[in-house]
Amino acid sequence: MIDAVAAAAERSGFATLWIGEHVVMVDEPSSTYPYDADGRMAVPADADWLDPLIALSFAAAATNRIGLATGVLLLPEHNPVITAKRAASLDCLSGGRRFSLGIGVGWSREEFDALGVPFARRARRTEEYVAAMRTLWRDDVSTFTGEFVSFDRVRVNPKPVRRWIPVICGGNSDDALRRVAEWGDGWYGFNLADEEEVAERVSVLRRMCREVGRDFGDLRVSVSLKESSPANLVKLDDIGVDELVLVAGPPYDPIAAELWVDQLARQYAGGCR
Template identity: 45%
Template sequence: MKFAISYNTAYYGVDPEEVVAFARHAEDCGFEALYLPEHIVLYPGAMFGPYEIPPSLPYVDPLDCLSFVAAATRRILLGTGVLLLPYHHPVILAKRLATIDVLSGGRMRLLTVGLGTLPGEAHAMGVDFTGRGRRADEAIDVLRLLWGGGEEGVSFEGEFFSFDRLVSFPKPSGVTHLPIHVGGSSRAAARRAGRRGDGYFPGGALGPEERAVQLEIARSAAVEAGRDPEALEYTRWGSMDMTAERVEELAAQGVTRVVVNPTAADPEGRREEMSAFAERFALSR
């Protein structure tokens, strides 16, 4: 089992010194990766399920923040949980992600993409909310095409994106394409993960039966697409106080990675939580 940690500036704040201290402590503790979430814009009345999202929450751009973290760390992998893929143009995104990967020494390896749940956010970005799934599918294909293309250029003709003989350098460091994990809490997300993803990272508000169904959907979709279902990584959210028995339960369900969120209100308390978690699971050994 691999263990990663999430830093949410909406709740922890955007103090650059604290961001760096958190990332370095996570690295020293032995966490595999640091994840950041994304919201591009919020607005009064935006809802996440039954909860209204305070519109002033300071969500930073996750890729810019991960670049900042990469410059201050040495080993920890960089992840998003989730990047709202339909709201990014894949030609620009391919360049940004490859740049971060190269400059970080090959650490932009846990990109997780999702569709977003706020209609107003889609509207602000000029994206049809009902078509964002198809747009995300195309974007994944475009990213991989650009990363894998050579000096002769690559072409694409789709519903949302089209281009002829584009060349995109630099390439990701030492790989044909960066891994793309798919996040979401729907069966459509599970199918997308199986058809196109390198991993599946479902949301937290699902019951055990639905989780099992979605994992099977992802694996079946991988088989139908001619892909190896056993190669699909399976990431889940966990808690800072989770026990070894709980980790064993998750492993039995096929989980390969757990991402946790510190809950302390102050920076020192969060670092103490991280240290205790790392000691409990011997992360730095």
């Protein structure tokens, strides 16, 4: 089904294939889900969550041009050296097409506990992991010394085709936007209520970019909405959004999935300028 959706999306003109991640789910979480007012995640605990880099590799093999993105990979739950290698491998295998590593700091304490990773200071851990990964992608012989990860004169190959993979920071809070402004290559705002909330969050991000001396125009801004329609596209473009992410599950039957993608493409093509 993944290859059918990927090929149909490319054929229909979609810009990017996105896939999210949870390593662990629990039936009765005590952690508050931050993207819905009731604090509960709508996706059932027994849902399939494919490894995003493996799934995107499978999709890349079925396509030639469409962009690829994790939306999001929970970076502090992963070893950054291994993640850097896996991401660079995907970039190489997909021919250096537009691959973005969307990352998040995570919200489920139960997930971190199951993986043996401290929940506390996960944002700082994420920032350091990104810096370490960028070092590995850039330098032939890499050295990095930090609080959470250190390595000395190591070679990690392959390198990304451009020795750089854009890191897109997910999350809707002020803290998340601050990460984007300070060291991210873009922002993925998830499950926002409407264009008004997008405009407010983008306004905050623009201000934070000015405060740290960054050009907002250098960031790639992607958002998903609780309820999307083609009418959103022009308004989001005016706000400064580059990409509307449609979060939905296709049918499991490959033929039905292709028809589903084609229908979405026809529906949203009318909303573009």
